[in-house]
Amino acid sequence: MFTGIVQGVATIAEVIKAPGLNTLVVRFPEAKVQGVTIGASVAINGTCLTVTRQDGDLLYFDAMQETLRLTTLGDLAEGDSVNFERAARIGDEIGGHLLSGHVHTTAVLAEIIRTENNVTLWFEVPESWMKYVFPKGYIAINGASLTIGEVTGNRFNVHLIPETLRATTFGTAEQGQSVNIEIDSQTQAIVDTLARLGYDRPAPAL
Known part of the structure; x- marks a missing residue:
């Protein structure tokens, strides 16, 4: 499990491609790899991956074909920056909201609005996932727990x-780029339960 509180920005040092598998070699800030063990879970841009090898401040992760298809990890190249979070431990403060690191879909950064001391990012999501997106609700974007502002269409x-801009890759985000989205699990459970009970259907005409 993860908390959605990004612990820093890492850099893709190398992408080793094989049929149906990409090995991501990720360079971390030195202090952030202390105590890492083979088999540990780390969220890279919100995607839960397993450490397969360590070489100093380099950690190796295998991303299988299904992961590459469902997330933006297949687009990563040498030199790209990524958000990371190591798995939460019992007793850790939950500053964001609980995440599984299982990406549901991707979204496109459609618009960036910059004002003094604030940045507003507008994202476009596949229509089928919008039923889980509500104003003031939780959502994870590239592994960062964020509060939804406005919703339209x-x-x-x-x-x-x-x-947030300083501590994550959002500070260098560009319009048109794709991001990983994890829907809040509690919101999804409530919406799906109500749908099974028929509460998502239009009211009958009188």
Whole structure:
């Protein structure tokens, strides 16, 4: 499990491609790899991956074909920056919301609005996932736990403070890029339960 509180930004040092598998070699800030063991879980841009090898400040992760298909990890190249979070431990503070690291879908950064001390990002999501997106609800974008602002059509926005921009890759985000989305599990459970009970259907005509 993860908390959605990004612990830093790492750099893709190398991508080793094989049929149906990419090995991501990721360079971490030195202090952030202390105590890492083979088999540990680390979220890379919100995707839960397993450490397969360590070489100093380099950690190796295998991303299988299904992961590459469902996330943006297949687009990563040498030199790219990524958000990371090591798995939560019992007793850790939950500053964001509980995440599994299982990406549901991807979204496109459609618009960036910059004002003094704030940045608003608008994302476009596949229509089928918008039923889980509500104003003031939780969502994880590239592994960062964020609060949804406005929702309209198949778009929603988030408002970012300078600290979030500094501590994550959102500070260098560009319009048109794709991001990983993990829907809040509690919201998904409630919406799906109500749908099974028939509460998602239009009211009958009188």
